[in-house]
Each structure stands twice: as structure tokens, then as C-alpha cells.
Amino acid sequence: MDFVPITPNDRKIMLQTIGVPSFEALIEEIPEAIPRADLQVPRSLSEPELLRLCGDLAAKNRVLDPESCFLGAGAYSHWIPSVVRYITSRGEFLTAYTPYQAEASQGTLQAMYEFQSLLCELTGMDVANASLYEGASALAEACLLALRETGRSRVAVAHTVHPEYLQTVKTYLKQSHVRIVDLPVQRGVTDLKAAEAQVDSETAAVVVQMPNAFGCLEPVEELSKLAHRHGALLIAVVNPVSLGILRSPGSYGADVVVGEGQPLGNELAYGGPYLGLFACRQNLVRKVPGRIVGMTRDAHGRRGFTLTLQTREQHIRRAKATSNICTNEAMMALAATVYLGALGKEGFRELALHNLQKAHYLFDQMVKIPGVKALFPAPFFNEFALEMPIDPERVNRNLLAEGFLGGFPLKRWDRGLSDGWLLCATEIHSRAALDRFVLAVQKALQ
């Protein structure tokens, strides 16, 4: 059946009603200087024609086996248990929009509440929201929170934070008077001595990523102390999977924890949807952006779930809202909840351990290849940087010809790292797949 938003006759009646002769006359107020859209819309297609067209377009994609993908740099390939897709695609959960009407949506609300509780357990924080759009905007919101909380005007961001996250923060703060201060890097991690000179009584927050964008583990404890010594908040950007083995941000004093939740049971997808994680300490709850689901009792004393603290939000608080984010990634958060539930506490720890071991095995094999060296000496989790003897872009091209998706050429972030190649390995890679990749890299270097 065709979808016809408005028939020519509807249009005629509407124009007559408002007394305008044509659609062009209706928009003639728009200045000539603004170019008019010249829509080159092809003729309409029948269903089989359309499917064929889309199929042909999709066939242009090169689909690689997940085991042959070694690219991380912010998005990670993990095994997603079938139960995740089964539950998220059930009719009770699969809805077009965030169903928050408490009297009709207890299941969804409970799932979001569980998501928040799981995130608190992972991060060691007291409260979490029902998610934001993705990791980078979650970080930008965390910076806004710190600025509101402290009334200060500077944010100190470690140079090792993912450059695209920093770009998002800059975009959010572009129209404000807030200054973003760079904490210098040395050998892949934040230079503590240099950082000390950059943090003072005007610093609202110190932002550190753990593991950082180069995969290295940061001196988070010292950075936390530095932030708190000056009354600033510590914002930690985390890879949630790493928390199965690394200390929780709460234990080293983070005030706000954000991150990309995609590794938790969500597909790799160009352009998303991804999952912004946001958790913080109790004293900041009134300044949290986005939706929060709370547990309560109904009129009969039964346990129930409902949106809470809505006076923070723009539909009530108007201009004073903590954020203009009123929605979230409920479907992705649900997937993360089912994923964590399916793995359980022990399974999650095991998952992190597998990631650690696979990445370290791959690292050990790679540095045996003549000319390949570790780029940084810092310990890492499931991602590490190498110094390659030839241009990493060329290595990648050679690998692609063999059916492998190689690592991330670090010169795209930093021209100084022209030989840098960021590789990632997760539980999805079998030992045989890792060995095949090492052989392919050896060949790609010849």
C-alpha cells in the first residue's frame, strides 16, 4: 500500500483555506539567497524493484567474518548471545517510542531500572540514568554537569581521551565561555607532572579515559586526587567490558562515569544506534541529564516502577532543565541488560579475562614480527598500539585483500603517530584466528 501523506486535493483545500494560491507562494518569504532544494527524485518503484535496488546497494558492502576484524578504537566486536536478540525483539519490548506510561509499561520500566542498577554495580556509582545517545554525548553531558555543580569555567581533558569524544565536548561547549584545557600525554598516558600545572581552582572537572584511546591504562588514582585537591570532579570515560577485571571507577574516586555501551550486547553499526552510559554519585542526582526510572509502591502497596526526578527535565523545568536530552536508547539499554543478565557476574569477569588474554597473546605474537614494536610501554586491556615498519594504511589495504579488517592508523588522530597502529582483540577471536591474523600481517609487511 502506498503511503500518501497528502493528496493533491488535500493540498489544494489547505492552500485555499489559508488563502494562498500555491505552495511556492507560501514559501516566497524565504530569501532568494537560500538555495532551494532541487530534489532529483527517481520514478516510484514497485516492491520487487525496490528490494532488488536495496539488495544491490547492500551487496556493495564487504561483509567480514567478526573473527577477522581487529579494529576497535571506540567500537568493539563481541559475541552477542542469541537470547539478547530474542528478548529485545519480543513484541512486549519492541516499541516505536520510549513507553513510560507507568500504568501500562511496568515491564519496560523494570528493565530500565535493572539497567541502571547493573550500571551502578559495574561502575561503583550510586545512580545511573536510563542511558543517553552514545558515549561521546554522555561525556559532553558529564562536563555540563560538572560545570553546573561547581560553577567553574574550565574543563581539563586528558589528551588521551578519544578525539571524537573531545570533538563532541567542544561542540557542546562552543557557544559558552568554558575553556577546554588539554592535559599533555607522555608515552601513551597522561603526564601527571604536566597535568598538575593545568588543574586549579577554576577547573570544574578532570576528564580521563580508562583504558584510554590508545588502549593504555591511565594513572587514574593520581588524576582523581589531583582533581579533588582542587575541588574539581573526576569524570571517567570507561569501556564497560574492562570493568569485569579493572577496578571500578567508584573505588578510585570518580564522581561521574560515562562510556559507550555498545560492547554490552549491541551490534557494531555505522552511525549507531549506540548506547550512552551515564552514572554518578548520589550528591549529583539532581543535576543528572535524561531519564531516571525509580522503584516505588503503588496505591495498594505493591512494588512498581516509574520515571522519577522529572523536575530536572525540560518538560517541567523549562529553561532550567539539566539537559535538553529527554529520551534515551531504551532498546540498546535493554540489550545491555539482557546481555549482562545472560553472562552473570562470573561470566562477565570471564569475558573480561578472555579479552585481556587474547589481546596480550596477539600483542606478544605481533612484537615478534621483525620491525614491529610496542608503541607505548603502559599496560593495556583489550587494545594496544604498535609501531609499524611501513605505513599502517598500506598494511590495512594488504590485509583487506586477504579478508581481514586491520587496526586503526593512529595518524588519523595525531600526525605525530604516523607509524602507530591500534589493534584490538576480544573473546570473539579464537587462538587460530589470532594466529591466522599474525601470518597475514607478516605477509602484508612484505
Add this chain to the structure above:
Amino acid sequence: MIDLSQLKFSKTHEWFSLDADLGTIGITQHAQEEISDVVFVELPKVGKNVAQGEEIAVVESVKAAFSIYAPVSGTMTEVNEALAKDPGLINRSPYEQGWIVRMKLKSPAEAESLMDQKQYDEWVSGGSH
């Protein structure tokens, strides 16, 4: 019992009492009835300087969030910490236990521009709020 005739009032429903150059600020009985149950009060930092008419606090009720404005210019000397634990004090005792901030006045003459109880009551019943 506080003597309302000694208080000054603003059109934005703050009350104000003056003791030498120290002023105490809260919201009126009428205001607390209108906004209903207060659930949170965002207090300023002691030491903060504000100009007359500037926002000094935000009172959140189950209905919405409301700004509290400085009736006069000055420096915050004290905030009512009890409101953090029990914001309902604003509803139960708006003129006494539910006070919000104390401030040192910059220019006591500014208080002259505020209404007295009679003017405020008339203004409220005039429905021009």
C-alpha cells in the same frame, strides 16, 4: 510567631526580613500553597554576591521548578541546610523554619522598593501575579 507586618515582600513572592544589615529570605505562604509540596531546594554557595532580582535558589515542587530571586543586592552569609533533609519545611513553616538564605545587604535602601504585607496581600488578591 513571626510578625508578618515587619516583613517586606516581592512581586516574585519572596518575603524578606531585615535585622541591621542582615536580611533573611524565604517564600510566602501564598507561594508555597500555589507550588504545593516542595521536594528539593537548590541552595547557593555562602559568599556568593548577587544583584537585586538575580536568581539565588531554585525550589522544586511536585509541580515544577521555581526560581527564587534576590529581593535586594548583597552577599550570601548563610543557607538553610535543614532544607536539604526536609524541604517540606517550606510548606509547613514558610516564614520561620522554612527560610532559605541569609544575606548581608549591599544597600539597605533597596529594601524600600519592596511591598509591605498589606500591599502584597492586595497585589496577590488582585490576581496580577
